[in-house]
Structure formats: structure tokens, C-alpha cells
Amino acid sequence: MTDKQTNEYSAKGYATHASDQPLEPFAFNRRGLRNDDVLIEISHCGICHSDLHTARNDWGGSKYPVVPGHEIVGHVRAVGEDVSDFAEGDRVAIGCMVEACRECDHCAQGLEQYCLNGMTGTYGGKERRDGSITHGGYSDKIVVRKEFVLRIPDGLDMGAAAPLLCAGITTYSPLKQWNVGPGSKVAVVGLGGLGHMGVKLAAAMGAEVTVLTRTEDKLPDARALGAKNILLSTDRAAMKAAANSFDMILNTVPVPHPVTHYMPLLKIDCAQVLVGVIGVLPEMHSGHLLGRRILTGSGIGGIAETQEMLDFCAEENILPEIEMIAMQDVNNAYDRMEKSDVRYRFVIDMETLA
Structure with missing residues (x-):
């Protein structure tokens, strides 16, 4: 749903508002499409230890409210005017970053994750163009610059593929x-x-x-x-x-x-x-x-290497071992993850968000 006055998209998800608070339903806005943007309807999002650490401010510097999630898969629902390589219905993914300068020596080598001017994290990062704080994939939709959108190869199960974007x-x-x-x-x-x-x-x-x-x-x-x-x-x-x-x-x-x-x-x-x-x-x-x-x-990989990894996993039929959960069970999943009570990765089914 787009607000007719602001052109922003109304989104719903789960967020935490303090380090000692649970994740709970959260309504917020995604930006409207820029010329180089892709709107993605999220079908699944994996849960990473980084999500838990950021939500609970274990590393310091968390900016609340936090909408975690950087193992995102879904389908394209709209594209900006300058986007020709993605179309509505495409199976796509977003990993741990949504932007980098794309001009420094590291970015030129396909090492956007080590951008010398700082890459922008999928959640808790500072958006380069308007300064807003990014929100992650524990939500129904996301708007991302086209260069940071990945393709899910045919043959990879969408839900099981989600943890590939980080793990x-x-x-x-x-x-x-x-x-x-x-x-x-x-x-x-x-x-x-x-x-x-x-x-x-x-x-x-x-x-x-x-x-x-x-x-x-x-x-x-x-x-x-x-x-x-x-x-x-x-x-x-x-x-x-x-x-x-x-x-x-x-x-x-x-x-x-x-x-x-x-x-x-x-x-x-x-x-x-x-x-x-x-x-x-x-x-x-x-x-x-x-x-x-x-x-x-070592951190994550760059965009080209991440796409290479997805293609390799499709060719070799490699998928994570997952436990699918409802969005409402995320706090319990965090508690279980701290006890190592998962084999081996939780994935949230975003249909349950509705």
C-alpha cells in the first residue's frame, strides 16, 4: 500500500524498542521507489545471531526501534523507472547490506562489504541519500537499490534458501x-x-x-x-x-x-x-x-560473490537445515538460539505476519 501524499509504502513488521524489551508488532513506512529501486514482498527471513545481538545491544550502538533481519527472500512487486534487470514476480534476495559507495577501491574490486566509505547494513545502518536508519526483513516488504538485489536461482527452495544470505x-x-x-x-x-x-x-x-x-x-x-x-x-x-x-x-x-x-x-x-x-x-x-x-x-562477501554462492548452492543442491517458525514465535526463537536449541537455523514464514 502506497501513501498517495508521500509515495511511501506502509509496512508492518516486528521490532524491539529497547535492549531489554521483546520484539513486538510494529508499523512503519518504507520509502517510495526511486528510479533505481526495487520493491520486494518478503516471503521468508532467516534469523541470525547478529539479529539477537543487535536487538539486545550486545555490541553497543543499536539504534531503536530495531527491525532485524538480513537473510531476506521474496518476490519483486514493483521497480523504479531505471530498473530493467528485474521485473514483477522475480524471485530475489537481500543479504546483510543494502548500499555502499560503489566508487572506492574496494567497491571497484567487488568488495562492497569492505567499502572504504562504509557499507550500509540492511538494518541499523544509515541510508546514504536521506540519512534515515534502515529496517530489516522481519517485515512484509522492503525497498532496496537494484545493485544490491540478488536472484534466487530456480530449484532453490525459497524458505530454506534464506539463511544462505548470511550463514x-x-x-x-x-x-x-x-x-x-x-x-x-x-x-x-x-x-x-x-x-x-x-x-x-x-x-x-x-x-x-x-x-x-x-x-x-x-x-x-x-x-x-x-x-x-x-x-x-x-x-x-x-x-x-x-x-x-x-x-x-x-x-x-x-x-x-x-x-x-x-x-x-x-x-x-x-x-x-x-x-x-x-x-x-x-x-x-x-x-x-x-x-x-x-x-x-572474514565478514560476508560482496554482491557478485554472494550471487556466485547462490548459483553454486543451486548447482550442488546445498541448502541449510532449517526450522520454520511463525513471526509470533520470534522471541521464543531468540531464547532457544541462546541455548543452542536449534538445528540449525530458524526461518520466519512471513505469511504468518498477517
């Missing part, structure tokens, strides 16, 4: 950056929303995948997802025997922990890539790096 690209990007392929030996630390996608993607790329975990009860799931081995990080003898064995360690654990515990497992000039934790890590000893082992981090 998928967050794990795909470092695997590609570190040249994972046939013959690679990859260890994945953690088997949650990110970790299970890391296992699936690395295995599909041809790598031999080992899941690093503290308990043996993860073994059946790890193998079902594509891992060949499991390594108990609590088994000192097994960890010592596995030294110098891996070409890459993908660390998906979302809370601060002693990451240097895993460094001896790497071969020379190979990397442990942190994709889960954002926070102050326990103090590390630099001796863990002296074997020319690398400790680094």
Missing part, C-alpha cells in the same frame, strides 16, 4: 579466499548455523572436512552434513597427533574462546579464519604464529 556467504567467502578445493583438508570449529553450512560447502568444493568439537555426540550430524572426520578438542593426544594437518580452519564459534588452541593444527602458511565471534578474545601467545601460521577473520 551461506559468511562461510563460502573465506573458503573461496583460501582456495579450498579437491585435496584440501579443512577443519570446521563449531557445528551451529554457520558451522553446518561450512561443512556442507567445503565438502561440496571437494575438501576433506573434519569437525572440531568438544563432544562426541556431534559425530552423527557431522557425517550426515558431509564431514569425513571428527576431532575432539578436549582430547590432548588426538590434538597433538593432528598437528600440521590442515590447510584451513574455519572457526564459526559465536562467543569469545581461546582460538590459539587450534593454531598448531595448521600447516605452514595456512590460516584459521574467524567468522563467528565478535568480541574481545582471551589473551594469546604469539608463539602460536611462529610456524608461519595465520590467524585472520
Whole structure:
């Protein structure tokens, strides 16, 4: 519905108004279509740990009200005058960013996520043209600049595909950056929303995948997802025997922990890539790096790489393991997510918003 006076779209969704408040129904306006915009009717939105952290201001700086959600899929309902590559009815997606300068060196390399002038997050970001705060996908519609709209390939289930827009690209990007392929030996630390996608993607790329975990009860799931081995990080003898064995360690654990515990497992000039934790890590000893082992981090991918990931998942029939929920159950989902009580990703069915 468009307001005839302002040309804005009336939207409904769920928002939180303070860090200690639950998400609740929220009515707001989306901007009217600019010449380069696409209006998307949202069918599904995945739930990410970042949604919970932002809603509860765990990282500081949250701007309320917060409408979370950056794993968005839906259908095009209208386009601006200058948009020719999308049409009504197209299956599309929006990930973690909705704008970047598109002029800096990083943007020119397809690294909009690392825009030197700051990319604009799908929620809680500052819109570059009018300064408004962006609202995410826990809503019935969204208006986004065409360059940041992605296509959902035929064959990918819309609902199940939603977490690919964050969990998928967050794990795909470092695997590609570190040249994972046939013959690679990859260890994945953690088997949650990110970790299970890391296992699936690395295995599909041809790598031999080992899941690093503290308990043996993860073994059946790890193998079902594509891992060949499991390594108990609590088994000192097994960890010592596995030294110098891996070409890459993908660390998906979302809370601060002693990451240097895993460094001896790497071969020379190979990397442990942190994709889960954002926070102050326990103090590390630099001796863990002296074997020319690398400790680094990675965010999401750029637009072209995200589209590449979606196409790869369609070709390889890779989808996240999801639990579909109603919009009204989102607060319970947050509580369950904090207890790791989900296998492996929640997705909201936006039809329930009505």
C-alpha cells in the first residue's frame, strides 16, 4: 500500500524498542521507489545471531526501534523507472547490506562489504541519500537499490534458501579466499548455523572436512552434513597427533574462546579464519604464529560473490537445515538460539505476519 501524499509504502513488521524489551508488532513506512529501486514482498527471513545481538545491544550502538533481519527472500512487486534487470514476480534476495559507495577501491574490486566509505547494513545502518536508519526483513516488504538485489536461482527452495544470505556467504567467502578445493583438508570449529553450512560447502568444493568439537555426540550430524572426520578438542593426544594437518580452519564459534588452541593444527602458511565471534578474545601467545601460521577473520562477501554462492548452492543442491517458525514465535526463537536449541537455523514464514 502506497501513501498517495508521500509515495511511501506502509509496512508492518516486528521490532524491539529497547535492549531489554521483546520484539513486538510494529508499523512503519518504507520509502517510495526511486528510479533505481526495487520493491520486494518478503516471503521468508532467516534469523541470525547478529539479529539477537543487535536487538539486545550486545555490541553497543543499536539504534531503536530495531527491525532485524538480513537473510531476506521474496518476490519483486514493483521497480523504479531505471530498473530493467528485474521485473514483477522475480524471485530475489537481500543479504546483510543494502548500499555502499560503489566508487572506492574496494567497491571497484567487488568488495562492497569492505567499502572504504562504509557499507550500509540492511538494518541499523544509515541510508546514504536521506540519512534515515534502515529496517530489516522481519517485515512484509522492503525497498532496496537494484545493485544490491540478488536472484534466487530456480530449484532453490525459497524458505530454506534464506539463511544462505548470511550463514551461506559468511562461510563460502573465506573458503573461496583460501582456495579450498579437491585435496584440501579443512577443519570446521563449531557445528551451529554457520558451522553446518561450512561443512556442507567445503565438502561440496571437494575438501576433506573434519569437525572440531568438544563432544562426541556431534559425530552423527557431522557425517550426515558431509564431514569425513571428527576431532575432539578436549582430547590432548588426538590434538597433538593432528598437528600440521590442515590447510584451513574455519572457526564459526559465536562467543569469545581461546582460538590459539587450534593454531598448531595448521600447516605452514595456512590460516584459521574467524567468522563467528565478535568480541574481545582471551589473551594469546604469539608463539602460536611462529610456524608461519595465520590467524585472520572474514565478514560476508560482496554482491557478485554472494550471487556466485547462490548459483553454486543451486548447482550442488546445498541448502541449510532449517526450522520454520511463525513471526509470533520470534522471541521464543531468540531464547532457544541462546541455548543452542536449534538445528540449525530458524526461518520466519512471513505469511504468518498477517
